[in-house]
Amino acid sequence: MDRREFTASLVAGGCAGMCVDLTLFPLDTIKTRLQSQQGFYKAGGFRGIYAGVPSAAIGSFPNAATFFVTYESTKSLFTGYSATNLAPITHMLAASLGEIVACLIRVPTEVVKQRTQANPSLNTYRVLLNTLQEEGFRGLYRGYGSTVLREAVWWRRQGGRLDSWQAAVCGALAGGVAAFVTTPLDVAKTWIMLAKAGTSTASGNIPKVLYEVWRSRGIPGLFAGSIPRVTVISMGGFIFLGAYEKMRRTLL
Secondary structure, eight states, X not given: OOHHHHHHHHHHHHHHHHHHHHHXXXXXXXXXXHHSTTOTTTTTTTTTTXXXXXXXXXXXXXXXXXXXXXXXXXXXXXXXXXXXXXXXXXXXXXXXXXXXXXXXXXXXXXXXXXXXXXXXXXXXXXXXXXXHHHHOGGGGGTTHHHHHHHHHHHHHHHTSOOOSHHHHHHHHHHHHHHHHXXXXXXXXXXXXXXXXXXXXXXXXXXXXXXXXXXXXXXXXXXXXXHHHHHHHHHHHHHHHHHXXXXXXXXXX
């Protein structure tokens, strides 16, 4: 990948990610509150649905840009050394590495965002300070493993990102199915991120958290927030892929 392509991926990915995050933020807030242990209305209900938006706004550009730069760079690197029939593996490897790197930015912003969404009486800055004071820097990375796992499974179910407006439509439909299937992992991530420090849930044991959700809320609990999640990812997938491809072609 030359410098021009690198810059195009960086800017296009960042702008597309920010557009999606800010446009669909209210649905994301509703999803978080439906999944929270305290319940939808105690977590704020429909009040303050933009609580936590500063965290999303700050993190969305570097998160999306980091993913696409890593994805495109890795794909470009391996393309010259692998046979054509290995292309799907190359894309999956590039996507996996992209998610692992992007989560280094995504998880801290996600922790602050979700805690603010579930506690609308607090602002983003106060939630950040409370997290650092109570748990230190490591607290910002609580749920890193569950986030990476969720994204990896979502990627495999979706079949990878596509590269055109027509493919974006198919990607949105596939993404919606993948979003529903991976909702239990998303619920586990939310419980882990919102749990009080020192509790068993906060330890991040994904199978244990999933069992805890199932035992206390049953199957409906494992799929809490699935409707807004499917909506966000379906609509977001179309907006993201379409905006990214158009922006990148414009820059190139």
